[in-house]
Amino acid sequence: MRTVLSGDVRLAVFEEGPPEAPTVMLVHGYPDTHAVWDDVAAVLAERFHVVRYDVRGAGQSGSPRGTAAYRLEHLKNDFFAVADAVSPDAPVHVVAHDWGSIQSWEAVTEPGAHERIASYTSISGPCLDHVGYWMRDRFRRPSPRKLKQALVQQLHSWYVLAFHTPVVPELMWRLVLAKRWPELLRRVEGVAPRPDHPADTLASDASHGVSLYRANFRERLGKPRERRTEVPVQVITPVHDNYVTPALAEGAERWAARLWRRKLYAGHWSALLRDGAEVARMTTELIDHVDGKPAAHALARGQAGAKQGPLVVVTGAGSGIGRATARAFAARGAEVVVCDLDEDAARETGGHAYRVDVSDEAAMRKFADEVAARHGVPDIVVNNAGIGHAGSFLATTTEEWQRVLDVNLWGVIHGCQVFGKLMADRGEGGHIVNVASAAAYLPAKSLAAYSTSKAAVLTLSDCLRAEVSRRGIGVSTICPGLVNTNITSTTTFSGLSAEEQARKQASATRAYERRGFGPEKVAAEIVRAVEHNKATVPVTPEAKAGLILSRLTPGLLRAAVRFT
Structure with a gap:
């Protein structure tokens, strides 16, 4: 720790990481101290000179008297005083949260700030002047959508009015809130108490910090200034923020010529206290890009005005539904990664091609690692690889059961595990599509192993959807019926000779060809399922009718199975 003077205010400054490396300044919000950045700083300090400071009125820094001492102009001067002290010869990278972000906007929009x-990476703290213009726009040029945005934000900002009440907020913090703050964070945001957060000084920090609201809100919202910047700005929006709505980021490109918007599926404080590693990753991606490296896929997608499509992974993409799905996403501007046991067939599909056996867990983990390293964490994963098998339960051998379940079920499990974990850890959402079958809910005596594998995929998908929805990850199960693909020519049959199997395959192929329902129609439904976050999607007419029957008349359906 060192002390930096800003006027007559003593600021406690904390440094870590290699001092010769580029400097990253972390500015905390209300009612926190520099300790709220512990997780973020731990990651950034591996590469950067990381600087944190307790803002005036908080932690180990001085607490000036009077509301006027907390005006934005003084907070801006504090910021530059610290920056000049810790990095006098090079510009600093800034990451700020909540009120730290509000005061950092004041510095970032100062003439010559670049x-x-x-x-600048801003989290849950807009420029107050920008908010003033944002509110004016919604009332001067109203529309139902804009008025709803304004109303919702005002409801989320109820505490701002409360903090303008004399004396009461300070008493509440000192007598009630400070003691209960750790439990409130745990209940509302799932943040477990830790040794250095909340700080022992919370009651006094929160009482002093009320002046931030009283000194700035009415003036800045009532008389907003034109505050523009040439500094590259990244706005990270915690989707589950209870105080700052995502809508406030709309129109920010008016003020920042180089702007990136990114979502983080976290709450106001859990963004730092649970997902600090992800904030550090996003920050590093911007810093690296500003320093000349190509933009990471997720960063490129977030740039205002960019037309970067999603990164899509499709398994079993060498033919049929997988190939059609990969091409459908590519036609919509997606970057596509495809895999198949037949690498040559995957290459014919297009995109980045890999040979992968989805039933092999180690191979799938290696595949996921390679995709993440070379292309980034995928936004959409389609677990499509599957095989066909026909045979009654008693006729199906253990080896046949193992083969069907290894590909049709374990292949999906592996895909969900390796890519779902990457998506969840990234914190920016995504979508997983699992291709099942109408056989998942239309049992047939002749499809014991196949129907079982697909029914398991359907239930697995419902369980996974419930688990990862809070992280912004959708899960869809696609249930085709009779679709004209080459699965009929590779389907195996229990208890038949090679010659008899060949006849069965040829017969099934002719029947599916006469049916005339192509894989492109399934691919279109997969794209729509992702766009609208649909849970279960029956595709063909018989699949749709079967789903209705399975729900309305399950007894009748079970009786009918005896004759299939």
Whole structure:
């Protein structure tokens, strides 16, 4: 720790990481101290000179008297005083949260700020002047959508009015809230108490910090200034923020010429206290790009005005539904990664091709690692690889059961595990599509192993959807019926000779060809399922009718199975 003077206010400054590396300044919000950045700083300090400071009125820094001492102009001066002290010869990268972000906007939009600030990542704290213009726009040019946005934000900002009440907020913090704050964070945001957060000084920090609201809100919202910047700005929006709505980021490109918007599926404080590693990753991606490296896929997608499509992974993409799905996403601007046991067939599909056996867990983990390293974490994963098998339960051998379940069920499990974990850890959402079959809910005596594998995929998908929805990850199960693909020519049959199997395969192929329902129609339903986050999607007419029957008349359906 060192002390930096800003006027007559003593600021406690904390440094870690290699001092010769680029400097990243972390500015905390209300009612926190520098300790709220512990997780973020731990990751960034591996590469950067990380600087944190307790803002005036908080932690180990001085607490000036009077509301006027907390005006934005003084907070801006504090920021530059610290920046000049810790990095006098090079511009700093800035990451800020909540009120730290509000006061950092004041510095970032100062004329000539780009000479002292290399990049700015803002989390849950807009520029108050920008908010003033945002509110004016919604009431001067109203529409139902804009009025709803304004009303919702005002409801989320109820505490701002409460903090303008004399004396009461300070008493509440000192007598009630400070003691219960750890439990409130745990209940509302799932943040477990930790040794350094909340700080022992919380009651006094929160009482002093009320002046931030009283000194700035009415003036800045009532008389907003034109505050623009040449600094590259990344706005990270915690989707589950109870105080700052995502809508406030709309129109920010008016003020920042180089702007990136990114979502983080977290709450106001859990963004730092649970997902600090992801905030550090997003920050690093912007810093690296500003320093000349190609933009990471997720960062490129977030740039205002960019037309970067999603990154899509499709398994079993060498033919049929997988190939049609990969091409459907590619036609919509997606970057596509495809895999298949037949690598040559995967290459014919297009995109980045890999040979992968989805039933092999180690191979799938290696595949996921390679995709993440070379292309980034995928936004959409389609677990399509599957095989066909016909045979009654008693006729199906253990080896046949193993083969069907290894590909049709374990292949999906592996895909969900390796890519679902990457998506969840990234925190920016995504979508998983599992291709099942109408056989999942239309049992047939002749499809014991196949129907079982697909029914398991359907239930697995419902369980997974419930688990990862909070992280912004959708899960869809696609249930085709009779679709004209080459699965009929590779389907195996229990208890038949090679010659008899060949006749069965040829017969099934002719029947599916006469049916005339192509894989492109299934691919279109997969794209729509992702766009609308649909849970279960029966595709063909018989699949749709079967789903209705399975729900309305399950007894009748079970009786009918005896004759299939």
